[in-house]
Amino acid sequence: DADVTQTPRNRITKTGKRIMLECSQTKGHDRMYWYRQDPGLGLRLIYYSFDVKDINKGEISDGYSVSRQAQAKFSLSLESAIPNQTALYFCATSDPTTDTQYFGPGTRLTVL
Amino acid sequence: AQSVTQLGSHVSVSEGALVLLRCNYSSSVPPYLFWYVQYPNQGLQLLLKYTSAATLVKGINGFEAEFKKSETSFHLTKPSAHMSDAAEYFCAVRSGTYKYIFGTGTRLKVLA
Numbered sequence: 001d002a003d004v005t006q007t008p009r010n011r012i013t014k015t016g017k018r019i020m021l022e023c024s025q026t027k028g029h030d031r032m033y034w035y036r037q038d039p040g041l042g043l044r045l046i047y048y049s050f051d052v053k054d055i056n057k058g059e060i061s062d063g064y065s066v067s068r069q070a071q072a073k074f075s076l077s078l079e080s081a082i083p084n085q086t087a088l089y090f091c092a093t094s095d096p097t098t099d100t101q102y103f104g105p106g107t108r109l110t111v112l
Numbered sequence: 113a114q115s116v117t118q119l120g121s122h123v124s125v126s127e128g129a130l131v132l133l134r135c136n137y138s139s140s141v142p143p144y145l146f147w148y149v150q151y152p153n154q155g156l157q158l159l160l161k162y163t164s165a166a167t168l169v170k171g172i173n174g175f176e177a178e179f180k181k182s183e184t185s186f187h188l189t190k191p192s193a194h195m196s197d198a199a200e201y202f203c204a205v206r207s208g209t210y211k212y213i214f215g216t217g218t219r220l221k222v223l224a
Contacts, residue, residue, distance in 0.1 A: 004155070031210060040121065042202060042216040043156075050210070058211070090155055094210070099144060099163065101212060103155030 003027050004104035006091050012110045019078040021107050023091030031096065032074040034058075034066060037088040037106075046089075049074055081111040114139040114205045116186075118215035126223045131175075131190040133218045135203030138184065144206040145186045147177055150217075151199045159201070162186060173197070198222045 004025045013019050025032065030051045035043040035058075045058030047066040055068055063085060067075045078085055091104040119134040137143050144163055148156040160171025167179045173196075177188045188201060203215040 033212070035214075040216060042118075043214040045211060045213075048211060092155075094212075096210075099146075099161060099206065100158050101146075101148075101156070103157070105153075105155050 002105070003102050004091060004093060006089075006104040006107050008107060009105065010108045012112065013081055014112050015082055017081050017111075019081050019109065021076045021089055021091075021109070023074045023076070023104055024072050025074075025091075025093040025102070025104075026072065027093050027095065027102055028071070029093045029095055029102075030071060031094040032068070033092045033094070033101070034064075034074065034076045035090045035092065036060065036085075037090060043090065046076065078109075078111075081109075083111045085109065086111045114143060114207050114213055116145075116203045116205050116213060116215040118203050118218050120218055121216065122219050122221065124221040124223055125193045127195055128192050131188070131193045131197065131220065133188040133201050133203075133220065135177075135186045135188065135215060136184050137186060137203075137205050139205060141208065145177075145179065146204040146206070146212070147171065147175070147186075147188050148202045148204060148214075149199050150202065156202060159188070193220075193222045195222050195224065 033048045034046040049055045049068045089107045092101045094101045115138045146161045147159040162179045170176045200219045
């Protein structure tokens with residue numbers, strides 16, 4: 001089984017809809033991250049969390065919110081989706097002893 | 113603030129030829145640098161990392177990178193490209209607060 005899973009893998013929605021992307025990890029690490037990937041822009045950090053009670057904004061948090069329901073679960077919400085939020089979204093967890101990030105397979109989100 | 117710059121968004125090499133993917137960093141403190149690879153329709157996975165132990169770092173699949181402080185570079189190389197190396201490669205730097213800043217990526221194409 002994959003260490004980091006994301007659901008859904010693909011989602012098409014309409015402008016103004018609320019969307020939640022879910023992430024679960026079995027690595028047992030405290031640190032989790034949400035990124036979005038756009039062609040030519042690489043990965044940009046949306047939010048990150050170092051434990052259940054510690055949530056921090058990344059460089060592009062406007063229009064997004066997160067919830068850390070447990071050590072293993074970190075959800076990303078788009079309160080009112082807009083077309084420029086169309087992107088590939090990745091969840092990751094990092095191992096503090098090896099400084100390695102483990103990524104999920106991604107969620108491709110299209111906002112019409 | 114730390115940052116990385118990847119030169120060349122697309123690189124093409126012939127099978128068996130040298131692979132050279134360029135990454136320059138900016139950091140006011142000794143950096144922790146990484147190369148990640150993304151195969152089509154997958155998340156990112158770690159290729160190698162520099163954590164100040166040795167300037168020449170060997171990674172998986174025959175890749176290596178050399179940290180050059182004088183040139184603020186961390187270029188990725190592989191002596192002989194294989195068709196399976198076709199992917200997108202990301203350079204990243206870790207900030208002191210355990211955020212990871214990614215470059216814009218270089219897509220490697222291997223020609224038969």
